[in-house]
Amino acid sequence: MAVVTIVGGGVIGVSWARLFGAAGWEVRISDPRPDLGELVARELAGLPVTATDDLAAAVTGADFVQEAGPERMEAKEQIFATLAAHTRDDVVLASSSSSLLPSAIGEGNAAADRIVIGHPFNPPELMPLVEVVPGPRTSAGTVDRAVEVYRELGKLPIRLRKEIPGFVGNRLQKVFNDQCFYLVQQGVIGVKDLDDLVRASLGLRWATIGPFESGVLGGGPEGMRHLLAHVGSQMTFETGSPDPARLGEVLDAVEQAYGTGESAYERLVALRDARTRSVLEPLGWPEPPAVDDHQQ
Numbered sequence: 328m329a330v331v332t333i334v335g336g337g338v339i340g341v342s343w344a345r346l347f348g349a350a351g352w353e354v355r356i357s358d359p360r361p362d363l364g365e366l367v368a369r370e371l372a373g374l375p376v377t378a379t380d381d382l383a384a385a386v387t388g389a390d391f392v393q394e395a396g397p398e399r400m401e402a403k404e405q406i407f408a409t410l411a412a413h414t415r416d417d418v419v420l421a422s423s424s425s426s427l428l429p430s431a432i433g434e435g436n437a438a439a440d441r442i443v444i445g446h447p448f449n450p451p452e453l454m455p456l457v458e459v460v461p462g463p464r465t466s467a468g469t470v471d472r473a474v475e476v477y478r479e480l481g482k483l484p485i486r487l488r489k490e491i492p493g494f495v496g497n498r499l500q501k502v503f504n505d506q507c508f509y510l511v512q513q514g515v516i517g518v519k520d521l522d523d524l525v526r527a528s529l530g531l532r533w534a535t536i537g538p539f540e541s542g543v544l545g546g547g548p549e550g551m552r553h554l555l556a557h558v559g560s561q562m563t564f565e566t567g568s569p570d571p572a573r574l575g576e577v578l579d580a581v582e583q584a585y586g587t588g589e590s591a592y593e594r595l596v597a598l599r600d601a602r603t604r605s606v607l608e609p610l611g612w613p614e615p616p617a618v619d620d621h622q623q
């Protein structure tokens with residue numbers, strides 16, 4: 328049985344562990360958190376998972392490493408130094424980082440050619456996408472192997488042509504979320520209404536077709552050129568940006584709308600997961616592999 332080591336047993340690490348474990352991998356999960364044993368017993372029961380706080384031991388003999396530790400460069404540097412020292416030189420060291428550059432994570436690391444971003448969307452066990460982002464020193468073999476592993480897990484790995492902070496998914500998300508904060512701060516709409524508005528429009532649309540394809544259709548038979556000349560030409564307004572000093576007001580409104588703490592979290596996770604599971608298959612996931620994913 329192939330062995331994967333998941334580094335970090337937080338939100339993302341536990342979900343990766345479920346995904347790899349269900350796909351037949353032997354999973355080792357490493358995290359210094361004192362409740363690691365209880366976490367594994369509670370969240371990963373029935374899967375072939377072992378847990379340890381000893382990272383070097385957890386990666387020795389592993390066939391693939393998926394890092395999901397803290398999103399701080401110092402933490403990544405330390406973790407990847409240990410990974411480089413205790414893994415074979417054919418083992419991919421993939422980081423789940425949401426925005427940190429693979430070149431920065433690999434800086435000064437003897438295994439920089441094996442370091443690649445494998446950025447999932449939360450939760451990795453359900454969301455199809457994994458962004459595969461090489462740094463300048465990442466080898467082609469590393470990228471190929473990461474793509475192969477994610478594809479075998481039923482994911483849609485998309486390789487970026489070069490690194491950029493935030494990659495693609497989170498750059499788009501940042502712009503969008505900034506505007507959400509701005510509109511609430513401006514008193515245009517409330518938190519729950521904004522969420523409903525997105526679910527009922529852009530969310531549903533983008534689950535079926537992407538923004539460019541949508542633009543093609545919005546222009547009718549004349550396509551996106553017509554849409555831009557016609558509707559787009561009037562959208563000359565400034566979009567504005569949120570006031571960083573007033574983010575707290577929006578966060579208060581979000582907490583009021585959705586609650587906080589363990590029970591609210593569990594209720595919201597259950598709702599999201601049930602809805603996501605119910606649409607994946609009708610929407611055609613998992614997709615059959617593209618003939619040549621270099622063209623994607």
Ligand SMILES: NC(=O)c1ccc[n+]([C@@H]2O[C@H](COP(=O)([O-])OP(=O)(O)OC[C@H]3O[C@@H](n4cnc5c(N)ncnc54)[C@H](O)[C@@H]3O)[C@@H](O)[C@H]2O)c1
Nearest residue numbers: 335336337338339357358360395396397398423424425449
């Ligand atoms: N939360 C998201 O929506 C999301 C989505 C995609 C990617 N990511 C990325 O995944 C990674 C993990 O994020 P998360 O949301 O699961 O964070 P988290 O805070 O829930 O979990 C991080 C875990 O790392 C552990 N940890 C700390 N030091 C460690 C070490 N030296 N070795 C091993 N584990 C250590 C912590 O104890 C904690 O359990 C980050 O890089 C983040 O950017 C997060």
